[in-house]
Amino acid sequence: DVKVTQSSRYLVKRTGEKVFLECVQDMDHENMFWYRQDPGLGLRLIYFSYDVKMKEKGDIPEGYSVSREKKERFSLILESASTNQTSMYLCASSFAKGAYSYEQYFGPGTRLTVT
Amino acid sequence: AQSVTQLDSHVSVSEGTPVLLRCNYSSSYSPSLFWYVQHPNKGLQLLLKYTSAATLVKGINGFEAEFKKSETSFHLTKPSAHMSDAAEYFCVVSPLRGSSNTGKLIFGQGTTLQVKP
Numbered sequence: 001d002v003k004v005t006q007s008s009r010y011l012v013k014r015t016g017e018k019v020f021l022e023c024v025q026d027m028d029h030e031n032m033f034w035y036r037q038d039p040g041l042g043l044r045l046i047y048f049s050y051d052v053k054m055k056e057k058g059d060i061p062e063g064y065s066v067s068r069e070k071k072e073r074f075s076l077i078l079e080s081a082s083t084n085q086t087s088m089y090l091c092a093s094s095f096a097k098g099a100y101s102y103e104q105y106f107g108p109g110t111r112l113t114v115t
Numbered sequence: 116a117q118s119v120t121q122l123d124s125h126v127s128v129s130e131g132t133p134v135l136l137r138c139n140y141s142s143s144y145s146p147s148l149f150w151y152v153q154h155p156n157k158g159l160q161l162l163l164k165y166t167s168a169a170t171l172v173k174g175i176n177g178f179e180a181e182f183k184k185s186e187t188s189f190h191l192t193k194p195s196a197h198m199s200d201a202a203e204y205f206c207v208v209s210p211l212r213g214s215s216n217t218g219k220l221i222f223g224q225g226t227t228l229q230v231k232p
Contacts, residue, residue, distance in 0.1 A: 042224045043205070048219065088156075104159075105161070106151075109157065
């Protein structure tokens, strides 16, 4: 079974703090993704990575950065947390072969509250 | 450009009755399509996927979906709802990979399924 794990299920941080969310997958997937999910807005892609040290901006990258030093690990960084970054954060991974995008496998999510 | 539309934001059924969650897609080619389920405060779980083999796809927990190219639809069904089916469901389309998408998927806005006892 594919397993995607996230470092925390629940996190509470103060405004201005630097926040690290970590994601690890065990299926040797090339692609990894970070989404945030908010009521009424669905899933929105923050950043994705298609290889080690490679990254591309998604739809809402402002206020975030990412790091992928090893194939299995993809970190999301909030340089200076703000209250509007309170959200559910989901990590996912997938293979990268063929003409179509493969299904993504998701972690359990991290519910981040910034006060 | 590819897109996906879930026609109902909220569906309510009684336990033991059929479930129908509707999804239409827009694509200039025959895409890969997926349905995911998300229970409260959990991640998304793959229910089933269509990848141009059989048009009727069976998934986990008794769900199935039928790909209808003429109608550009991929509706999710289950003959008999169970209380544990209450969750949010996402219809997802896979665009052709290229330098601009590299594995990205396009998610519908979701349909919340309520199951009444």
